[in-house]
Each structure stands twice: as structure tokens, then as C-alpha cells.
């Protein structure tokens with residue numbers, strides 16, 4: 008045994024000796040990865056693409072910032088020579104925080120194996136969850152030096168969950184699952200960080216109607232014309248919600264989503280009065296607080312906060328209100344609204360965060376032109392007693408670089424990149440040959 012093993016090692020060494028190109032490839036240490044993100048025009052979901060399986064298949068996946076892990080539909084067309092189910096009670100199952108274990112009474116295939124542990128893949132758009140086998144397969148992504156994409160790199164045993172086809176209901180056409188970037192050990196950022204020894208950091212930069220970008224690993228995060236957006240970050244602590252916000256979960260599980268501490272809201276530099284401070288913090292049951300979400304297309308405010316903010320916004324310039332245009336309730340005549348480099352010249356909304364730093368939202372991220380001469384505040388009413396009081400949604404995140412530093416539990420956010428004469432659509436996706 009020992010000698011044949013040594014012989015195999017020797018052969019491997021020889022192999023590397025005589026094929027320097029593949030030896031160079033195997034010793035290549037990527038510094039970071041990059042994924043493209045586009046916005047689906049009909050659902051307003053942000054869709055990214057990765058390649059998985061052997062042979063590799065490109066998969067479109069809805070990007071879920073707070074999602075727990077990668078889940079894909081394994082019922083349709085999953086064929087791979089490198090799929091491995093996670094055996095019950097294995098280290099893999101505990102890493103995945105798998106809640107249950109079981110058998111499958113159909114012919115074996117990815118997503119249906121005996122003695123396999125399962126988790127609860129969650130369609131966070133519709134709030135539907137189901138059981139799904141934990142498995143591993145090859146995932147391939149592009150590395151980057153921060154300026155443009157480089158070599159393609161494969162993670163050979165990337166952990167994910169299988170799901171049934173019905174879990175795709177409500178997701179953009181052509182999508183086969185969701186890519187969770189949340190704060191679990193098996194979400195994409197932590198798996199990439201541990202597999203490739205990256206710092207536990209990632210960044211998202213969403214664009215409105217062209218290709219935005221997600222970076223895994225540290226900066227630089229360079230956008231044309233040569234602007235390193237990592238240089239313009241302001242930091243605020245990330246807050247852990249001790250109670251899971253997933254559609255289904257076991258008790259005492261913390262949330263995988265990213266919360267920040269909004270202390271007050273200002274409009275044109277004036278604090279919005281009458282905001283119940285209790286709603287701004289997370290209570291013992293995990294209600295309240297402020298999270299950042301890529302599955303909500305627009306910011307959602309609890310009813311009383313919605314009322315206070317929208318009133319202050321309208322009154323700041325005495326706008327003439329007109330009827331709402333779904334999903335927006337607060338619309339006004341845009342007849343006299345000028346335009347600036349930062350979008351329509353409307354009042355600035357400011358989230359004052361922990362550390363007394365402000366996230367300013369200008370016209371480009373606050374109002375939506377719904378028709379000629381009618382503009383709406385791009386914020387929706389979350390009703391009474393929602394789980395989370397403020398959900399900062401996709402439209403408000405666009406053209407800002409947000410870096411999540413998991414090791415030090417803080418968020419770095421850039422100002423609207425238009426200030427720096429660039430946008431999130433400006434990553435150079437042309438790879439160096």
C-alpha cells in the first residue's frame with residue numbers, strides 16, 4: 008500500500024515536472040473573485056452567474072445578500088460526475104448546520120440519496136422554504152486582481168443545497184436557484200474565503216440597467232476610469248439579529264442577514280420627527296431594526312416610519328402630490344424638479360448610522376420617474392408590525408459599493424459613485440488574455 012502510494016506521488020510530481028503550464032496553474036493563488044450581476048427587468052431581481060458541475064454548466068442565480076447558502080434546482084437536468092451527497096452526521100452536515108437527516112425513496116440522483124442530511128433552502132422573494140439535501144460539487148468562478156477578470160478557478164467541493172423545481176416560483180425566468188451571501192459558514196463569502204484563504208470580505212456594486220459586480224476577497228475594486236471604489240468607504244458596525252429571519256428555521260438560530268444600526272433619519276439635514284426609536288432596534292424576538300436586502304427591489308418602511316418620512320419629504324419642497332402608482336404610494340408632480348449629476352434635484356434622505364456616520368441618498372436612488380411629469384418616492388409601505396422595521400432595498404443600493412467585512416463585523420459603504428464620476432456598471436469585464 009505505502010509503496011504504491013509513494014509511487015503515485017512520484018508520478019504526480021513527475022506530471023508537474025513535465026507539464027509546467029499545469030503546474031503553474033495548480034500553484035496559482037487567486038486574490039479575489041468576481042461575478043457579474045444584472046437586473047432582471049420584469050422582476051427587478053439581481054441575477055448573477057456561476058458555473059457548476061462536471062462538465063461545467065452556467066447557472067443563473069438570484070443574488071440574495073442575506074441568503075444562507077447556494078441552493079439550486081436539482082430536479083431538472085442535474086447531471087454531474089462530481090456530485091457528492093453529505094452523509095448524515097458528517098462534519099459537513101454540522102458545518103451546514105443541517106437540521107435533519109434521511110432517506111429518499113426514488114432512484115438515486117443529486118438531491119435524492121439515502122443517509123443524507125438536509126437544510127432548508129429558502130426562496131426569500133416569496134417567503135417559501137422546503138427541505139433540500141446538502142451536497143458538494145465543483146463550482147467555477149473568475150479570479151480578479153481587482154482591475155479585470157483573470158483566470159477561472161474551480162472550488163472542487165463547494166457546499167450547496169438541492170431544492171425542488173417548485174422553489175423557483177417567483178424568481179426571474181431562466182434562473183435555477185439563489186446565491187446566498189449571508190453570514191453563515193457555508194454562504195458563498197465564507198466558503199470562498201476558507202477554500203482560497205481570502206480575507207473574509209466581499210463587496211457588491213449593483214447597477215440599474217447594465218452589468219454590476221460582486222467581489223469576493225479584499226480590494227482594490229477598480230471601476231473605469233481607474234477609480235478604486237474601496238478607497239471611499241465609510242464604516243458602520245454590522246449587527247447580528249439573534250433570531251433567524253428565514254422563512255423556516257429552528258429556534259435560536261441567528262439571522263444570516265446583514266443588519267445595521269439606523270439611529271435617525273434626516274431629510275435635507277433635518278431630523279424626521281416622530282420616529283419611534285423602539286422600532287429602530289432589534290428586540291429579543293428578533294423584530295425591528297434595519298437590514299440591507301437585494302431581494303427587495305425598493306426600501307420598505309414600517310407604516311409609522313413610512314408616514315413620517317414621506318410627509319417630511321413632500322413638505323421639504325411643498326411638492327404637489329398626485330395619486331400613487333403601484334407599488335408606490337407617494338407620488339408628486341415632477342414639473343419643477345430639476346436634474347443634477349446625482350439624479351433629480353429632490354431632498355436628500357440621510358440614514359444616520361451607528362458611529363454617527365451618514366448614508367446619504369440622492370435623487371438617483373430615491374425617486375422613480377413613473378410617467379411624464381410624475382415622480383414617486385421609491386419607497387414602499389411595510390405596514391404595521393413587520394418583522395424588520397427598515398429594509399434598505401436594491402434601488403437604494405445601486406451605484407454604491409458596499410463592502411461586508413465578516414471578520415470585523417462592519418459594513419463599508421461608498422457615497423453614490425457618480426460623485427467619483429464612475430458607476431457600478433464600470434468594472435472592466437474584459438479579461439486579460
Ligand SMILES: *[C@@H]1O[C@H](CO)[C@@H](O)[C@H](O)[C@H]1NC(C)=O
Nearest residue numbers: 110111113114115119120121
Ligand atoms: C434507500 O434505501 C431504501 C431501502 O433500502 C431503498 O428502497 C431506496 O431505493 C434507497 N434510495 C436511494 C435513493 O438510494
Ligand SMILES: *[C@@H]1O[C@H](CO)[C@@H](O)[C@H](O)[C@H]1NC(C)=O
Nearest residue numbers: 275321322323324325326354
Ligand atoms: C411651503 O408652503 C408653506 C405654506 O404654504 C410655506 O410656509 C413654506 O415656506 C413653503 N416651503 C417651501 C420650501 O417652499
Ligand SMILES: *[C@@H]1O[C@H](CO)[C@@H](O)[C@H](O)[C@H]1NC(C)=O
Nearest residue numbers: 270276359360362363364365
Ligand atoms: C454627528 O455628526 C454630525 C455631522 O457630522 C455632527 O454635527 C454631530 O454633532 C455628531 N453627533 C454626535 C453625537 O457626535
Ligand SMILES: *[C@@H]1O[C@H](CO)[C@@H](O)[C@H](O)[C@H]1NC(C)=O
Nearest residue numbers: 155231435436437438439440
Ligand atoms: C480592460 O481590460 C483589458 C484587459 O486587461 C484591457 O486590455 C483593456 O484595455 C481594458 N479596457 C479599458 C477600457 O481600460
